[in-house]
Amino acid sequence: MTQTRLHFTTGKIEAERIFAALELAFEDEGLPIAVLEVDEDQDIHEVSLYADGDVDTVEARVKDILAGLALSKPVEREVLPDIDWVARSLEGLKPVRAGRFFVHGAHDRRKRHSGELAIEIEAGLAFGTGHHGTTSGCLEMLEKVVRREHPRNALDLGTGSAVLAIAVAKLAHIPVLATDIDPVAVKVAAANARLNHVKALIETVTAPGFHHPIFGRRAPFDLIVANILARPLMRLAPQMAGHIALGGSIVLSGILERQRDAVISAYVGQNFRHVRTLYREGWVTIHLKH
Ligand SMILES: C[S@@+](CC[C@H](N)C(=O)[O-])C[C@H]1O[C@@H](n2cnc3c(N)ncnc32)[C@H](O)[C@@H]1O
Structure with missing residues (x-):
């Protein structure tokens, strides 16, 4: 099935808070979540969540979680090549x-x-x-x-x-x-x-x-x-x-x-x-x- 990566960048402390909240929210579905350090000096960290199926619903839930943490930010999408x-x-x-x-x-x-x-x-x-x-x-x-x-x-x-x-x-x-x-x-x-x-x-x-x-x-x-x-x-x-x-x-x-x-x-x-x-x-x- 095609996977879509929902992603955005943020600081390290926020990334850790967001990671914990996303992990809790998507525990049952088991959607992979990752945090990658993009630039240590400028404190840029990228949070990614890999969704399949109903991506719109997943994205809306991610945005709700961000809003709940008072961290609203644009969420980007990347459709990943269909490779097993x-x-x-x-x-x-x-x-x-x-x-x-x-x-x-x-x-x-x-x-x-x-x-x-x-x-x-x-x-x-x-x-x-x-x-x-x-x-x-x-x-x-x-x-x-x-x-x-x-x-x-x-x-x-x-x-x-x-x-x-x-x-x-x-x-x-x-x-x-x-x-x-x-x-x-x-x-x-x-x-x-x-x-x-x-x-x-x-x-x-x-x-x-x-x-x-x-x-x-x-x-x-x-x-x-x-x-x-x-x-x-x-x-x-x-x-x-x-x-x-x-x-x-x-x-x-x-x-x-x-x-x-x-x-x-x-x-x-x-x-x-x-x-x-x-x-x-x-x-x-x-x-x-x-
Ligand atoms: C497509 S495979 C390539 C494997 C092998 N080099 C080849 O050419 O067949 C990509 C590999 O890169 C690793 N990878 C992906 N992102 C990476 C990153 N940011 N740093 C290090 N390894 C990464 C993956 O875990 C995977 O094993």
Whole structure:
């Protein structure tokens, strides 16, 4: 079923009060609610509630709750793409070829052609078997970028199964920081790094965006890849600029074709230059340079 994200920004203290009130009000329906720190210095926090079914009624209830807390504010809507991430991760029955990469499950180890770089994935509950157009687009783009630019350190933000971090580690033999907001994905990522014999190169961390002390130690990165959705990518543009090395590259995906120009504009506004776009199954993968 299509999900709609109802969201608005507020300060930290208000966000905590609103979160508690929403959790109580929507306890029976079990609607997911999240608070994300957008900008610590300016005290901007984003509250999101994920609704399906009768979104108008849910929105009216959210507005009533805000009014009850004397915190009336405009509530925005984002209709999320209709993707079943988990079902996608479990459909990894057939191997996938993207550029030089051969992404496969344990049962297809022997199908690798000579010259291909094999990535074995046990996706479990993490996204990233290579079957989705965003992942295969990133794999193809990463191959081109690594071959031309020889990065010395990389970040895979939103690593899921770690498929992209493993691809970079195998191709470039460089340290890769692999992060995800979801602790389950981070466990799967670490297991896949071990399975592919690149554990020494890949460090896994649970972190939303760039909120973790490790970034202070590991940045700036020569290469950042982030396959998350368009909206969070646009919000992260200033922080991407703050963590990329001069002349470094970023590869972005999780972006629908119609969202491409808005994402590019957000990054051009942060002194990035658009290099190329790959189109795969209605999704785009974008390469930008700083
Ligand atoms: C579409 S999956 C991509 C997985 C893998 N990198 C690939 O390309 O197949 C997006 C991943 O990003 C994570 N994610 C979403 N928003 C994030 C954020 N703000 N910070 C870190 N990870 C995030 C999700 O938990 C999910 O595992």
